[in-house]
């Protein structure tokens with residue numbers, strides 16, 4: 371839909387001697403009202419038939435003519451092809467004309483789309499809600515058993531989809547092709563400096579732990595014959611000592627002061643030390659240095675942080691957030 375400055379509603383709202391170009395605010399408001407009306411016709415009154423999904427983008431042509439490019443999908447299968455060329459939309463709007471500025475100032479939406487998201491009425495098996503009239507309870511209960519709820523219909527759709535995939539041979543049998551994905555699974559551990567073979571064993575053990583947590587057994591599908599090892603069993607103490615010493619030799623005086631205070635506290639049975647400093651002043655570097663030194667001494671170090679991002683900085687360690695360590 372393209373805006374027409376000669377529209378009656380625009381012309382009537384102009385003050386004597388004004389042209390539409392003088393009143394982008396009126397032009398934008400009228401265009402917006404008409405767009406809303408058109409949306410009602412298309413998507414509520416369905417004047418062109420049932421609509422499966424829709425999306426529109428507002429465009430402003432070179433001399434400021436507003437235009438809504440609306441895609442309507444009448445076929446549910448077409449919905450998944452809805453894409454927007456963001457690069458082109460960006461380039462096309464480099465020139466900001468008066469109606470476009472007003473459109474933004476009024477906070478009108480630049481694009482909108484229908485959301486093909488449905489809320490499922492979750493219920494336990496055979497415990498769906500049934501609406502009944504007094505005296506017709508039995509019929510209603512029977513009807514309720516026959517009729518799908520959004521949840522049971524969703525289960526049925528999943529089953530149909532699964533059956534289709536199965537009939538085309540796209541669902542693998544109960545075999546997990548771990549060797550094919552082992553490199554990907556082991557990547558995290560390689561990143562944490564474990565040699566490839568240990569990283570693979572750790573990945574395999576990690577899968578076992580995760581499966582156990584879900585009440586499943588990895589062995590049911592396969593056994594790769596790795597021995598059970600946990601990250602703590604494969605700490606390279608020599609590497610930690612060397613790396614700790616190397617980092618310590620590079621510390622500036624204030625950093626060394628912190629490291630010394632912590633190591634003294636460890637020797638004398640413990641303590642609580644608070645470290646502060648401006649952003650980028652080398653706090654994390656000190657923690658990493660300490661982690662290496664202490665691990666090299668076969669001591670257990672548990673880094674904890676308020677947020678996941680900070681926790682992930684301790685890449686030598688299993689990441690933990692504060693709440694998971696308490």
Ligand SMILES: Nc1ncnc2c1ncn2[C@@H]1O[C@H](COP(=O)(O)OP(=O)(O)OP(=O)(O)O)[C@@H](O)[C@H]1O
Pocket residue numbers: 620621622625647648649650651652653654655656
């Ligand atoms: N003594 C040092 N020798 C070499 N590089 C260092 C040293 N101290 C810090 N750096 C480097 O300086 C940068 C900033 O240090 P770091 O990330 O430890 O600061 P930070 O205080 O933890 O920062 P933020 O508060 O933003 O988290 C890092 O790249 C770190 O490797």
